[in-house]
Amino acid sequence: MTTNRLVELWPAAGIRVRAGDLELRWIDDELLLDLAELAGRGVHEERAMPFETPWARGGAREIAQRVLVYQWAARTRVDRERLTLELGVLLDGRPVGVQSAAGADWPTLREVETGSWLGLEHQGRGIGRRMRALMLHFWFEAMGAECVTSAAFADNSASNAVSLRTGYEPDGRQRVVREGSEAVQHRYRMSRARWLEVREANRALIGAEVETEGVEALLAQLEA
Numbered sequence: 655m656t657t658n659r660l661v662e663l664w665p666a667a668g669i670r671v672r673a674g675d676l677e678l679r680w681i682d683d684e685l686l687l688d689l690a691e692l693a694g695r696g697v698h699e700e701r702a703m704p705f706e707t708p709w710a711r712g713g714a715r716e717i718a719q720r721v722l723v724y725q726w727a728a729r730t731r732v733d734r735e736r737l738t739l740e741l742g743v744l745l746d747g748r749p750v751g752v753q754s755a756a757g758a759d760w761p762t763l764r765e766v767e768t769g770s771w772l773g774l775e776h777q778g779r780g781i782g783r784r785m786r787a788l789m790l791h792f793w794f795e796a797m798g799a800e801c802v803t804s805a806a807f808a809d810n811s812a813s814n815a816v817s818l819r820t821g822y823e824p825d826g827r828q829r830v831v832r833e834g835s836e837a838v839q840h841r842y843r844m845s846r847a848r849w850l851e852v853r854e855a856n857r858a859l860i861g862a863e864v865e866t867e868g869v870e871a872l873l874a875q876l877e878a
């Protein structure tokens with residue numbers, strides 16, 4: 655459990671978003687180990703590649719170590735210039751994946767791009783769309799975002815479906831290099847005005863009252 659002393663010094667460590675059996679929370683050391691081991695058991699099928707950096711390929715130990723290194727570095731980037739907030743996803747208290755958001759110059763732009771993964775064993779059961787709906791709720795309702803974006807490779811059906819289901823609007827496409835070859839990503843965007851249109855539908859997806867902790871202190875740090 656994250657200590658009050660840490661939250662005092664680093665307010666992001668106190669972030670928790672809860673809705674019924676679903677929780678998003680700051681990744682402390684214990685949760686990080688669980689998530690690293692979860693990723694080591696598999697994040698995608700061998701034939702698929704949902705990420706620009708193929709971090710989830712290889713042996714279990716190697717993948718788990720990459721998760722540690724990535725998350726240790728991400729912890730340091732909770733600042734106004736290059737805000738990154740990586741939250742662990744727990745279902746009934748069990749770690750199932752990560753939901754992240756990142757954006758430059760937060761006080762001026764108030765825009766973040768979301769990213770996510772679930773352990774293979776937890777995919778395809780509706781957790782992905784619920785956690786995205788909860789993340790959108792957190793960023794628009796609690797953090798005061800003006801815009802949230804996302805991108806998914808054209809061949810990643812589940813990720814594209816999650817963005818459309820939660821109400822993002824298509825925002826073009828981009829060509830990127832994936833494992834040495836050209837690949838197309840679809841871009842998605844949700845403005846605050848769009849959020850207000852789809853908020854109720856997302857509340858229904860979330861399926862429970864949302865409780866947040868730690869937001870005021872984090873905003874004070876980011877906007878000081």
Ligand SMILES: CC(C)(COP(=O)(O)OP(=O)(O)OC[C@H]1O[C@@H](n2cnc3c(N)ncnc32)[C@H](O)[C@@H]1OP(=O)(O)O)[C@@H](O)C(=O)NCCC(=O)NCCS
Pocket residue numbers: 697698704705769770771772773776777778779780781782783784805806807810811812813815816819
């Ligand atoms: C992308 C991801 C987070 C989605 O979470 P999930 O829990 O598996 O997805 P859900 O069960 O909530 O399903 C969401 C939608 O995708 C559809 N879907 C799920 N798996 C699918 C599949 N394999 N093929 C096609 N559609 C699929 C569902 O029907 C649903 O659509 P709907 O809401 O219109 O009915 C998860 O699959 C994952 O972590 N994948 C590997 C990593 C990844 O791709 N990360 C995102 C990178 S952009």
